[in-house]
Amino acid sequence: MKWTDELGTSHGRRLRRGVLADGREVFAKIGEDSPVFAAEAAGLRWLGEAIAVPEVIEAAEDRLVLSWVSEEPPTAAAAERFGRDLARLHRAGAPAYGAPWPGFIADLPMSNAPAEDWPTFYASRRVLPFVRRARLPAGDVQLIERAVERFGEVAGEPEPPARIHGDLWSGNLLWSGGTGVLVDPAAHGGHRETDLAMLALFGAPHLDRILGAYRQEAPLVDGWRERVPLHQLHPLLVHVVLFGASYRDSLMAAVTRVLAL
Template identity: 70%
Template sequence: MLDGGRRVFVKKGTGSCSFASEAAGLRWLADPGVVAVPEVISVSSDTLILEWVDTGPATAAAAERFGRELAALHAAGAPAFGAPWPGTIARLPMENTAALDWPSFYVTRRVLPFVRLARDDGRLSAVDVELIEDACAYLPEVAGPAEPPNRIHGDLWNGNLLWTDGQVVLIDPAAHGGHRETDLAMLALFGAPHLSTILGAYREAAPLSDGWRERVPLHQLHPLAVHVCLYGEAYRGSLTTAAAQVLAL
């Protein structure tokens, strides 16, 4: 609690650029004024202080509102595929240097760096890596119609949604200019309350290109590769299955 009685949420740590990255992402998501995020009160190399958010029930009304707000966030756009700050996801660094198109950004900045990290740590075999590299090579052919860079959260699993009284507040972003289907695929990966309502409201506000459901495994390659790096064998099968599904598109 700050002087004056204001309640805050304080994160502490050392030896990482993650707080600066998180703060930059929160401010960037807040900038269009279409989604709720906690205010960044202070950030340093070892401390991040955020506005406190009181949570509440996950309601259908909040889910519908969130679907519309997420569509508006994506439509706010981004200057390029990438971001002008160093990225992080969980405790891992993430390359945000811009790329000319989304498939090359996704393959070279998101999927393959984590696949190779997992290989070097012995969490993926040479056969696993070859399968995923084949999927990445094929990805430009099945990525769907080209879209401009969208302003995305980048790590939009249910744990990063704070359900409040009538609204969803977004936390812990890996924000960057990316593909809007990536956020939707991340919501689907681990599930979210009222997911069908979120997706329905989103699609009413911003219709998706044909084949978006079939492309979900493509957009899940990155988070699954990250989870293999963090947690190992438990996610290896899901990652290789997603790669095989991409190759079957």
């Protein structure tokens, strides 16, 4: 393999572009030995059974090498195609809420141990562990715990586990080949509304076209728009843990909206 470009760093890892002996271009993350690389590779392969993702060329303890994605500007047509693709991904399903590989979001570990239903999984594997890491004021913690107690009431009608990306903010969605290509997953069996809420959190291009095409392919349960803050609690907690109090107001606004459901 020949490295051609240094692409900066992400979470302490070097990002590189290279060329294989057969001429294929690749993208690599290189760093200290970490289980993150194997978990990401497992998630990509699983998602790739149903949707466009980079091919995993190599997954080692100190690197992850993927096929290169040639990006293009997002278009309304590509967004609609991605919406349909995402619906098919979710419909591919999962054996349980959780996954057989360790969970990570950025470098932060998450339990993917299975749970009997989504409210239990979301509370015990996603929200509460990050509340403990976030070092929030006691009053904030009490409000979040009150919201967690309501998960079973406000989560909507039960649905089977969906095959989800798990960290689907706009930066993990590349545009190539006339559709969206998923990268950097925290893949697991979860609730399909989680991916949609993540797309909305920081604003994906042509989000209305994505959602419209998705709903044509896989109609959503009544009340899904009102549940968006519920599914944003975990990513907002992650941002508080990673970046500090600047995300506290957004987190607590979402908590207030969940308590009002």
